[in-house]
Amino acid sequence: MGLITQPIEALPFSAFRLFQVNGSRKEFEKLYFDRRRRLAAFAIAALAEDDAAFIPALEDIIWALCEEYTWCLPAHLHVQDPEAEDDAPRQVDLFASETAHALSEICHLFKDRLDPLIVKRARLEVMRRVLNPYMQLKRVFGWEMATNNWSAVCAGSIGMAAIYMIQDSRILMPVLNRVFEAMACFLEGFTEEGACLEGLGYWYYGFGYYVYFAELLKQRTGGKVDLLLDEKKAQHIAEFPQFCFLQENHVANFSDCGRTSGIQTGLFSRLCQRLEQLRIPSLTYRSNSIDHCGRFATAMRDLAWTDYALLEKREGLPLRSEFLQEAEWMVSRCQVGGKLISFAAKGGHNGEPHNHNDIGHFVWVVDGVRWLEDLGAGLYTRQYFGDERYSILCNS
Template identity: 40%
Template sequence: MSLLKEAWPASRLVNALAGGVQNSARQRLRSNWTQRLRATVDEPAYAELWKDIERICNDVREAPRLELPLSLFQQFANTGERKPYEDVYFERRGRLVAIVLAAVADPEHRKMREVESGLLDICTEYTWALPAHVNEEDTVTPPWQQVDLFASETAQMLVEILLLLGERLADHVVVQVHKEVERRVLEPVFWQPHHFEWETAEHNWSAVCASGCGIAALLLAKDDFSRAVAIERMLGALDCFLAGYREDGGCPEGVGYWVYGFGYFIYFADMLREFTEGAVDILNSEKVRQIAAFAERVHLSDGIFANYSDSSETERLPSGLISHVNFLQGRPSTLPFRVPGLLEDPCRRWAHVLRNLVWTNPLVYGCGEAVIDYLPQLGWLMCRSLCSSHHGSGGQQDNPGAALAFSAKAGHNNEPHNHNDLGHFILHGGGENLLCDLGAGLYTKAYFSPGRESIINISSSGHSVPIINGVTQQSGAKARAVVLDIAMDEQEGAQTVTSFKLDLTSAYAVDELVVFTRSFAWSVPEGNEGARLTVTDHFEFETSGMNVKPWEVEELLISRIQPHTGVGFVEWKGTNAVVRLDYDAGVLRQRLEAVKHIDHDGVAFVFYKTSLQLDSNRWNGSASIDCNLFFTIHQSSC
């Protein structure tokens, strides 16, 4: 589909971009950005962000200059490690972001010299692409013209800095920045175009790269026709990005990559609207409105998310992006209001930080209600309730209690940033995922190479799903969760029940497995004093003759919390809520394993894998069996 590209061909764009709108748009943006940036310095909501900026500026003056030698670049090819090079690469950009913003807030001469030095440092880098994204076998495109996510981001950052600082920069610095953006990005993408794989990708790459390259072309192209041709090409890439979303607006890569891909889509759309005086608006569609609602739909409580795939449960969403999206949608955000610090983003992204400062609006943030969200094409279910807490003198006062939530996942095992996690679920209480998803692991060459299923973050052995006959879930689109039934908020006596039933048979390459279904029943009693989740796994195996082989089933439950265990129960106690599992100890044998691991940022942590082994002697000659897990969740003081 090429809806945006068809609607706005270059022949039409050139008219929208003509008429002297370029200069007025530049002046308007520079004035608005500068005025808003300076106003935030004394606003309490931005205090942590400005502290980060000040801290980094001090590092620029006191710490040694950060070098990116070729030997560090080559480390990825030699060892598969990404982090050593990327740490320096992103910190260089973080330093530039900080000194630019400080120079806008307080335009003293010394700060401008620091900005110019930082700009020239970026201009001398071997390539703006990360080593992990450079194709060394490409004999046509040299590394410095291989345009990836971060080359695109770098180009956008540099041209927006030129826009913001205007004539305050020395002429030779401006000329050098123009030259390098032209040579490294505009030339290979537009003027002597190569085809880059991201141009047809149906995930975050197409949006981020199209945004960065498109904004660079908007601001640096020499004439309206060249600008229009470049934008038309990037609209084709954005069509592919939107095609990766279905009608429910769900992002299979998770909320972190929603921020990345859709965030940059929004940034480009806004810039295009500014530079056409509102004539080109690519946000006005029902599909974009559905995508815009995704973060709210997967939010469980207190800034904690259902985080399937390579996302974190504690994503710090850019307040500028959330403010802008909700303003455009004309609705309040249910997310907690907080302006993220610069140091909270390991990639130190200019685009997010700038717009956090100039777009954030606390007035678009409101209060959320306990609701159910189901994304039918994506196959994610989120159920929320608010635990009642009866405290106060004589039990007279009714105080709102902890938010409780349950989420489960269908989908298939060939999704972008895929984890083999069909039927996996999360239990959340009081701002904490008590039964959790581990999220992304440390990105290395192996993480994106054949055999990646052996990594615990990706393998189904790192998710709350069973192992059958010693076999974990298989990768590929053929491994698919079929939704057999869903019923939401049905009244059953004195409780409301949401049920979700999946056929997971194809997820396991076990010849003898005939049927495997997993059923969830989430029930909230009248009065909301906690909630219950019943998980029923139904297995049917093929039989030969009169004998039934004792098949092996091992149920897994994943948590960062060390559980308390006893005969027939497991209990995970969080800060504000408790989950208790009750099971038939005559049928299931429990084992607990503490697993040492490292997270996406390379920080060591321990998670706990509770295993419930189905006793093979309990089959009683039957080829089918049900495994029942009964969870209760309540506020710690309920």
């Protein structure tokens, strides 16, 4: 209940402009994501506990999001022309898309519990900021042709928002067809064996939204469209974590990936329900339902989809050596002298997304201790994704 009593922090211009001034992202993004975590926390609490006490707080944070200058992060705004600044509220990036999905789904779930004005305004903002710009035939966003997480997260979020917001199938179908094209580009970014060259964290992010959209679409079409089972490559992609996890929560953290990772119980439950061959790592290490960015889609599906009985049946990765031929990743898990030893090595090339110039690098873990290490991802700044990328130690 403590969060309810804390005021919603403003998003000051001084923090907003820091990315432009010195490339720093963390000051503004901390405030921005605090708001999204608050949105997810109040919505999940109101659903899980069926407590009306959370509704006024949920209404306040929805109202605050509707007041924001733009739902885009400053780092993702591609507005250079001062005369075009009015376009910033209608720029669509990862988090504008996620915000649109979160508000549309919350309005659907709470339409009889929220003040009608809140529902009306949230839906208007979703249409004004995201769906209407996306539905303009002459406008194409760069991420629609991306072969990385952007195409799945942005298109998947927009597709889900459209399913909630647009009841007329004649209007909805052109939107979904455009989403399908972006999703096809997303799948192209994986190797044929299903490897995500961006690393496990981005597998969770991009493929998670692919699954979230696919499942809602399957529901909307009465099971007639099933992107998970209709796409053979998607099934291979679902198996990728089986290669990444070395032991316990340790992962082969090539590219921009953390050293350790938990499992998202909602996503893995749904994948295990759909794919009989899927195995999962240890259930001891579970990701927080509400992550550092406050992603509502993940938190909601952890609540709605998690099936611990099923996960327990699939728990435990085999002790064996595996090679992803196209990605040129090798992972080995074995038991020697009573010790669990895991080894991972990477070939590939330096033109990969989130590249770290890490050809030939390897990781060695013995009984939960990392003896040979990969530094993993660094702090995201303008310099991190610019010309100075390889002056940063972990990337070079």
